[in-house]
Amino acid sequence: MKLKLSLVLLALTSILVLQGCGSNTETFANNAIDKDLRATIHAKNDSLLSALSNSDMKTFKKLGSPDFLKHLQGRIENAVWAFRKGILKTDYKIYHEYYNKHNKAYDNAKIESENGQYSLQYTHKNKETYVSLLTTSYADITDYLVTIIYEKIDGAWKLDYIHLDAFGQYGKNAQDYYKLAQQKHKAGFILDAFFYCTVAESCLNPAENKLTYNEEERITFYQKRWQEEVDKEYKFPQPLHNINSVPNVASISPINNPEGMFAVFTYETKVPVADTETLKMEFEEVKREIKRIYTGLDFDKKYIYYRAFNPGRYDNYYEFKEVKK
Structure with missing residues (x-):
């Protein structure tokens, strides 16, 4: 039985000159961008996220490029749901931002991050673009990246692209x-x-x-x-034969709480979960056996979780939380 995971993401101040399919793109990153331009884009980002939270079509039409507005529903569909339902708030952090000058008005651009972690590639239709990478989180656990691209059209900055997706957890x-x-x-x-x-x-x-x-x-x-x-x-279920009641370890997976990601062992027991006293006595043996068998896990963490359930009653369990002292 394969393990199942329940997974529900540096400031650049230099000027970068990068290749974009045969043409040069001059990129200004973060603090190297003119402060007035940054302020202009930040204000647009604030308006955009606010509009996502209440489906403000008037603001979308004010921000969007002609091509963006032509396909408006499809362009915002990916990002609007999480903000509109309140899953994500409109507050955010700036991960990175790039102001780009392109030699050609219709070409592909490629930006290499200075910290060597990623490259960003996109097609632009105008000679100036601005990329905002914003991070926001759900319950301070799951991080999301909001990727926004503006293009300068007839002297005005217009929204041309927005996308939302999982970025990581706990700022990583x-x-x-x-x-x-x-x-x-x-x-x-x-x-x-x-x-x-x-x-x-x-x-x-x-x-x-x-x-x-x-x-x-x-x-x-x-x-x-x-x-x-x-x-x-590691095979599942894993009978713990050294315990008289022979509980079975059904799975191990990560679990998230506001303090981090920790392991949870789920095991089947014949002891009724309502009989907490007997269950606690059995748990002391279960905990010892699990640590003996699962040497591939680092138990030196603040929490390790254990969930005991009765046969056929996966939704009814008793949870133990081992806290490192």
């Missing part, structure tokens, strides 16, 4: 989680490495095909490879 993106996975694997914790790498793999496309991480192929490769290693090493 896909490449950050891959680095954590590498560290855990090096330390001998294959389960942690797999969990972190799966988070990374799930957040590889925060801007459709426009943003590409430099480690993308390695992330995809190791997520699959470590999945195979985990499946080979």
Whole structure:
């Protein structure tokens, strides 16, 4: 039985000159951008996110380029749902922003991040564009990237693209989680490495095909490879034969709370979950056996969760939380 994951993402101040399919693109990043231009775009971003929260068509029409307005419903469909339903708030942080001057009015541009984490590629129809990468989060756990592209048309900045997708967790993106996975694997914790790498793999496309991480192929490769290693090493259900009641470990997966991502073991027990006293006595043995068997997990964390359920009653469980002292 394969493990199931319940996964529901540096300031640049230099001027970069980058190639865009044969033409040069001069890119100004973050603080290198004229402060008045930044203020103009920031005001537009504020208006845009506010409009997403209440489906303000008047504001969309004011912000959008002719091409954007021609396909308005399709252009905003991906981003509007989360803000309109209140899943995401309109407050955000600026991850990176780029003001770009292109030699050609219709071409492809490519921006390489100075920290070496990603490249950003997109097609532009005008000689000046502005890319805003904004981050916002759900419950301070799951991070989302809002990718916004403006084009300067007849002297005015007009919205041409917006996309929303999972970016990471707790302020870390896909490449950050891959680095954590590498560290855990090096330390001998294959389960942690797999969990972190799966988070990374799930957040590889925060801007459709426009943003590409430099480690993308390695992330995809190791997520699959470590999945195979985990499946080979740990079989489910796993009977705990050293305990008289022989509970069965059904799964292990990550669980998120506001403090971070932690492991949760789910196990089937014959002890009625309503009989908490007997259940607690059995749990002490379960906890000891799990630590003996699952050596691929780093137990030196603030929390480890355990959920006990009765046969056929997966929705009715008793949860134990082991807190590191």
